[in-house]
Amino acid sequence: MAIHMSHKLSRSTIRLTNSPAIVASAAVGGKKEGEGPLASCFDILCDDTTFGEKTWEKTESRMQKDAVNKALEKAHLSTADIDFLFAGDLLNQCISSTYGLRDLEIPFLGVFGACSTMAESLALASLFVDNGIAVHAAAVTSSHFCSAERQFRLPLAYGGQRPPTSQWTATASGAAIIANDANGPFVKEICIGKITDMGITDANNMGAAMAPAAAQTLQTFFQDTGTSPADYDLILTGDLGQVGSSLLKELLNRENISILDNHNDCGLMIYDLERQDVHAGGSGCGCSASVLCGHILNEIRQKHLNEVLFIATGALMSPTSVQQGESIPGIAHLVHLSSVKWA
Amino acid sequence: MKPTAKEYDKLNQQASKNTKSYITIPKAFVIGGLICMLGQAFIDLYQHFGVEKSVASTLCSVTLVFLASLLTGLNVYNKIAKHGGAGTLVPITGFSNAVTCSAMEFKSEGLILGLGAKIFTIAGPVIVYGLAASALYGLILCIIRLF
Numbered sequence: 107m108a109i110h111m112s113h114k115l116s117r118s119t120i121r122l123t124n125s126p127a128i129v130a131s132a133a134v135g136g137k138k139e140g141e142g143p144l145a146s147c148f149d150i151l152c153d154d155t156t157f158g159e160k161t162w163e164k165t166e167s168r169m170q171k172d173a174v175n176k177a178l179e180k181a182h183l184s185t186a187d188i189d190f191l192f193a194g195d196l197l198n199q200c201i202s203s204t205y206g207l208r209d210l211e212i213p214f215l216g217v218f219g220a221c222s223t224m225a226e227s228l229a230l231a232s233l234f235v236d237n238g239i240a241v242h243a244a245a246v247t248s249s250h251f252c253s254a255e256r257q258f259r260l261p262l263a264y265g266g267q268r269p270p271t272s273q274w275t276a277t278a279s280g281a282a283i284i285a286n287d288a289n290g291p292f293v294k295e296i297c298i299g300k301i302t303d304m305g306i307t308d309a310n311n312m313g314a315a316m317a318p319a320a321a322q323t324l325q326t327f328f329q330d331t332g333t334s335p336a337d338y339d340l341i342l343t344g345d346l347g348q349v350g351s352s353l354l355k356e357l358l359n360r361e362n363i364s365i366l367d368n369h370n371d372c373g374l375m376i377y378d379l380e381r382q383d384v385h386a387g388g389s390g391c392g393c394s395a396s397v398l399c400g401h402i403l404n405e406i407r408q409k410h411l412n413e414v415l416f417i418a419t420g421a422l423m424s425p426t427s428v429q430q431g432e433s434i435p436g437i438a439h440l441v442h443l444s445s446v447k448w449a
Numbered sequence: 450m451k452p453t454a455k456e457y458d459k460l461n462q463q464a465s466k467n468t469k470s471y472i473t474i475p476k477a478f479v480i481g482g483l484i485c486m487l488g489q490a491f492i493d494l495y496q497h498f499g500v501e502k503s504v505a506s507t508l509c510s511v512t513l514v515f516l517a518s519l520l521t522g523l524n525v526y527n528k529i530a531k532h533g534g535a536g537t538l539v540p541i542t543g544f545s546n547a548v549t550c551s552a553m554e555f556k557s558e559g560l561i562l563g564l565g566a567k568i569f570t571i572a573g574p575v576i577v578y579g580l581a582a583s584a585l586y587g588l589i590l591c592i593i594r595l596f
Binding site: 111160161162240248256261262264265266267269270271304305311314318348349351352356357360361 | 450452454457458461464465466467468473521522524526527530531533534536537543546547549551552553554555557570571583594595
């Protein structure tokens with residue numbers, strides 16, 4: 107299919123010459139997400155946080171499977187049509203992905219980028235399609251508040267207080283199917299982030315740990331492509347929340363890059379911060395995945411948005427590294443989405 | 450210019466909201482105080498029924514531990530604690546909550562390696578250092594009494 111190969115603009119930025127398209131996407135959400143401002147954007151919402159499963163891990167696996175199946179249904183494809191599946195999540199050894207997707211029998215590549223996984227898997231799937239290695243490729247990720255809490259923090263029923271900088275792990279999943287197609291949204295460019303660590307050690311302030319990574323990736327992308335924030339309708343970060351978003355603006359401001367007019371953050375969109383008591387905003391792989399797959403891609407399909415930069419951010423720590431006093435490295439991968447193909 | 454780690458820490462502190470201690474401290478005081486009042490009420494009640502004071506105190510602790518554990522199981526204790534803070538953490542009820550919530554959480558990994566092994570995940574350090582401290586003070590008291 108592919109006539110041209112992807113074109114490497116720099117060490118980090120790759121132009122996808124054939125503009126692979128996201129032919130279908132689906133978002134799955136839990137109870138709290140169904141009470142949020144983006145409720146109508148989810149394909150599947152479940153009032154029961156367990157989705158009828160026995161453990162939180164099973165629930166999260168089930169959400170990924172549901173998201174992939176729904177996206178396949180919307181694309182009028184079956185699992186046999188998908189050449190490669192890229193997936194990952196937050197749980198140890200990425201068990202939500204491996205257990206959730208084991209029955210699908212699709213060649214599988216597990217990825218871990220913490221909460222940046224949606225951008226990472228989407229970038230890889232798009233690269234495979236752009237270079238003709240896959241006709242159809244899929245990207246999926248998820249997070250669940252309850253499975254994340256028990257792994258990274260404390261038991262759910264523990265009577266503790268969350269600091270104002272803490273974020274709420276979204277119970278959500280998002281899946282996207284990529285193929286060469288005449289209709290968008292199209293993936294035009296990707297920018298792979300570098301691991302960035304500014305010495306933040308507070309696991310209750312992920313936004314601050316990830317903001318420098320997002321700033322660095324954005325700056326690199328603008329430099330490599332010769333564009334500026336004004337060329338885009340929306341610069342959408344993954345889950346920086348309130349603290350991380352304000353730090354990102356400040357960091358970019360120091361480089362004379364202003365994103366004040368067109369920046370938003372999935373973590374600030376998925377919940378009503380005050381009413382839903384989520385402190386600094388939403389987080390988790392599923393946060394950016396569901397906002398992208400459920401809301402933003404539709405906005406691009408309807409041409410309400412034309413040029414969008416999606417930068418999912420991840421905090422690459424584990425409970426062990428935090429307990430050992432290590433700082434939290436951040437990462438941010440960028441995917442440039444558009445309603446029009448490369449000319 | 451890219452900030453240094455020190456400069457970034459400063460920026461972070463400016464961007465991060467602090468807890469509103471003028472709200473949280475009075476709330477912790479009132480809720481913690483109410484738990485203690487409830488405890489006193491149980492002591493008075495047990496004494497009213499002719500129980501000796503020292504036994505009534507023990508019964509009061511048992512009652513509070515039971516109630517906190519029950520409320521944890523009903524998913525109510527964490528909702529009170531969200532407002533109570535140290536007011537719900539410091540009394541014996543906080544200890545009960547810490548044990549019960551761990552038992553509930555890790556039941557899915559089985560009764561032995563899950564519930565049994567992880568029941569003291571949060572409360573364990575309190576027991577370890579509580580016992581160590583009492584042994585140390587006992588030893589000090591022993592030595593002082595020699596003279």
